[in-house]
């Protein structure tokens with residue numbers, strides 16, 4: 001199948017998934033993010049790269065980190081940003097996703113950032129977008145959350161340097177996690193040699209082995225000697241029925257606490273795509289302890305999202321004819 005997120009030269013056209021991006025392109029995104037990191041420390045936190053371009057944030061699911069950092073990223077690149085209030089939009093009157101796209105496109109939008117509860121919604125948008133209009137996936141159902149995985153890889157590279165020696169454990173609700181899937185694809189392509197998933201059987205996809213990861217159902221064994229622990233949220237909103245014993249039992253068996261941390265490498269780091277549920281998946285002390293990179297992940301989200309936007313739209317002001325006519 002043709003990868004619609006790349007153009008004929010292998011450059012990013014949309015960002016829908018980390019699957020298939022490959023090491024060279026992933027590394028280019030991380031290097032570009034590195035170049036944007038100092039913008040946040042400038043007195044005027046802006047560069048003019050996307051001046052005159054319009055970005056629409058279209059979040060059909062709740063978000064704190066992703067929506068705000070996409071907005072900040074676009075504003076720091078000098079784009080005009082429209083945050084559509086989905087709950088107060090014509091979606092509530094039955095307007096379809098396709099009609100929403102067509103309507104907003106009629107306003108000469110250059111880029112959509114979309115989060116949706118249905119897997120495939122971002123692909124659908126990209127397939128129907130006019131030529132020259134880009135789509136960034138900010139999380140679709142259980143499928144993918146590519147910028148989260150990229151900011152995690154970026155944070156890890158800054159903290160650890162060489163990714164090709166790391167042992168990484170991803171713990172928790174793998175079954176419903178679009179983040180885990182995107183992380184596995186990105187980290188494997190970036191050369192991480194060992195990725196483990198640690199979860200009860202009910203929270204693992206049936207095809208988990210095909211992802212090329214090691215599987216453990218035991219926290220102590222799963223964390224033994226790892227350099228990186230990535231804790232996931234229990235996505236109860238996506239669980240059709242009871243997949244767990246009690247919350248207390250889950251925390252006892254799979255929660256990250258000072259006691260369970262003893263199994264990992266002494267200089268191991270802890271990561272977590274928010275939001276945090278303290279005492280459900282992670283202990284408060286651990287979440288904000290000295291080995292935690294959680295708040296750095298949030299900060300880096302801005303630079304990584306700036307990088308992706310700039311790589312897709314940033315050449316337009318220099319070469320407007322490249323992007324052609326819109327329908």
Ligand code: CP
Nearest residue numbers: 063064065066273274
């Ligand atoms: N990690 C993440 O996607 O957080 P939000 O749901 O707050 O955007």
